[in-house]
Amino acid sequence: MIVVGExxxxxxxxxxxxxxSRNAQGLIGLAxxxxxxxxxxxxxxxxxxxGSREDEVQxxxxxxxEVAPAIDKxxxxxxxxxxxxxxxxAVLNDGKALINSAKAEDDTLEEVVALAAxxxxxxVGLAMDDTGIPPTADGRxxxxxxxxxxxxxxxxPLENVYFDPLVLPxxxxxxxxxxxxxxxxxxxxxxxxxxxxxxLSNISFGLPKRSQLxxxxxxxxxxxxxxxxxxxxxxxxxxxxxxxAQVLLGRDRHCRRYVKAFRN
Amino acid sequence: MIVVGExxxxxxxxxxxxxxSRNAQGLIGLAxxxxxxxxxxxxxxxxxxxGSREDEVQxxxxxxxEVAPAIDKxxxxxxxxxxxxxxxxAVLNDGKALINSAKAEDDTLEEVVALAAxxxxxxVGLAMDDTGIPPTADGRxxxxxxxxxxxxxxxxPLENVYFDPLVLPxxxxxxxxxxxxxxxxxxxxxxxxxxxxxxLSNISFGLPKRSQLxxxxxxxxxxxxxxxxxxxxxxxxxxxxxxxAQVLLGRDRHCRRYVKAFRN
Numbered sequence: 001m002i003v004v005g006e007x008x009x010x011x012x013x014x015x016x017x018x019x020x021s022r023n024a025q026g027l028i029g030l031a032x033x034x035x036x037x038x039x040x041x042x043x044x045x046x047x048x049x050x051g052s053r054e055d056e057v058q059x060x061x062x063x064x065x066e067v068a069p070a071i072d073k074x075x076x077x078x079x080x081x082x083x084x085x086x087x088x089x090a091v092l093n094d095g096k097a098l099i100n101s102a103k104a105e106d107d108t109l110e111e112v113v114a115l116a117a118x119x120x121x122x123x124v125g126l127a128m129d130d131t132g133i134p135p136t137a138d139g140r141x142x143x144x145x146x147x148x149x150x151x152x153x154x155x156x157p158l159e160n161v162y163f164d165p166l167v168l169p170x171x172x173x174x175x176x177x178x179x180x181x182x183x184x185x186x187x188x189x190x191x192x193x194x195x196x197x198x199x200l201s202n203i204s205f206g207l208p209k210r211s212q213l214x215x216x217x218x219x220x221x222x223x224x225x226x227x228x229x230x231x232x233x234x235x236x237x238x239x240x241x242x243x244x245a246q247v248l249l250g251r252d253r254h255c256r257r258y259v260k261a262f263r264n
Numbered sequence: 265m266i267v268v269g270e271x272x273x274x275x276x277x278x279x280x281x282x283x284x285s286r287n288a289q290g291l292i293g294l295a296x297x298x299x300x301x302x303x304x305x306x307x308x309x310x311x312x313x314x315g316s317r318e319d320e321v322q323x324x325x326x327x328x329x330e331v332a333p334a335i336d337k338x339x340x341x342x343x344x345x346x347x348x349x350x351x352x353x354a355v356l357n358d359g360k361a362l363i364n365s366a367k368a369e370d371d372t373l374e375e376v377v378a379l380a381a382x383x384x385x386x387x388v389g390l391a392m393d394d395t396g397i398p399p400t401a402d403g404r405x406x407x408x409x410x411x412x413x414x415x416x417x418x419x420x421p422l423e424n425v426y427f428d429p430l431v432l433p434x435x436x437x438x439x440x441x442x443x444x445x446x447x448x449x450x451x452x453x454x455x456x457x458x459x460x461x462x463x464l465s466n467i468s469f470g471l472p473k474r475s476q477l478x479x480x481x482x483x484x485x486x487x488x489x490x491x492x493x494x495x496x497x498x499x500x501x502x503x504x505x506x507x508x509a510q511v512l513l514g515r516d517r518h519c520r521r522y523v524k525a526f527r528n
Contacts, residue, residue: 177512216508219483244480248441
């Protein structure tokens with residue numbers, strides 16, 4: 001399973017400080033730490049919420065320029081604003097990046113998909129639209145369909161798309177685990193070639209002992225067809241769960257990676 | 265998820281001693297401990313391997329007579345020998361028992377199914393035949409089909425049958441997790457009304473940190489359609505996994521049982 005390291009996110013106060021003070025070593029440290037722990041992509045989100053759009057564009061350019069050369073993993077540029085995404089991608093310009101994310105909204109969808117086409121990179125497509133996150137799998141699949149159509153129109157192959165089924169907490173609606181799992185299964189069935197990705201910890205929001213719920217949901221999601229997780233690669237329990245899921249789904253030949261990680 | 269408490273099994277030396285010395289309090293203690301920890305059925309297996317068939321018949325009669333009145337949970341009579349099963353069922357004679365187990369073998373299948381019909385009780389059907397455990401899901405489904413046919417012939421409804429897909433260690437064949445999960449899905453699809461049951465710890469045999477693999481496999485199995493586990497109800501990690509799986513599959517209304525168990 002692919003892991004997108006989520007720690008460089010300006011919603012975290014330490015990261016916000018690094019960005020505002022242009023502390024490149026701070027960001028690079030977070031990036032290297034995550035790469036060393038097994039992240040396949042390093043997410044960069046510079047949305048501090050306190051600056052202008054131009055500030056965010058400049059922050060993304062700066063962050064990508066500093067972080068990308070310091071690690072041997074590709075970058076995941078993370079913003080809801082196509083201008084910010086484009087600024088990061090222009091710095092990289094190597095076709096290995098992941099865009100996080102498009103959603104089925106009329107005013108940004110085409111522009112974000114056009115970036116994926118122009119930079120020939122991977123794209124996260126959120127299963128949501130102008131009205132928010134649909135409560136049912138039907139609604140989420142419909143949103144994915146709109147994104148798939150836009151990709152088809154711009155020549156972005158489904159193989160480059162990671163659909164995110166999105167996760168709402170079971171504490172507010174206990175059917176939401178099944179809605180997400182069902183959405184994963186249907187994405188794999190209805191959009192052949194497309195991948196799936198999600199940040200799953202939201203499932204346990206508001207409940208005690210969250211980690212055991214997250215670990216269980218990771219296993220169920222892996223069986224349903226989850227290809228990638230947006231996660232903290234320093235979270236030992238989740239990274240262990242990814243290793244056990246790979247064994248249980250027959251993806252760890254002779255269990256070698258598992259035995260190497262856990263013998264002793 | 266239904267839990268069949270597995271601790272009264274003569275393959276354990278303490279249990280063998282209780283049986284050979286007719287220490288009823290020893291067995292009753294194990295039964296009450298498991299019932300208190302959440303077991304829905306108490307399995308009784310008296311096969312010490314050292315006595316005659318008649319010894320085993322007498323041991324089963326004795327054990328069921330002593331244990332059943334001491335708990336408010338039904339008994340699961342556990343033997344490969346129809347005579348031993350029949351001896352336990354005759355003592356109970358109340359239609360609430362579970363028979364563990366029938367398999368698709370010509371020389372015992374009819375006799376065990378006839379017991380399920382006669383005592384109007386539940387039956388575990390193992391997905392194996394005369395040649396052992398088929399390595400593929402196809403082979404296991406075929407074995408289930410033979411058991412289903414025998415049940416149909418004797419008037420045992422599929423609703424009373426718990427098919428066991430069986431589990432082989434991933435350490436010897438890494439595809440075996442998927443074979444079992446696929447068998448569970450196919451049982452639910454091809455034998456409508458039938459339930460599924462298994463003792464899942466065999467999945468991790470020969471590997472380090474077995475519990476994390478068992479917990480992951482429990483979640484995957486629950487999503488695939490597992491209805492019951494043959495397990496040690498005093499195994500906190502597995503019992504926790506059952507609770508988390510119920511939440512994630514929308515079976516714990518308002519997460520009340522989960523919050524009650526884990527708040528604090």
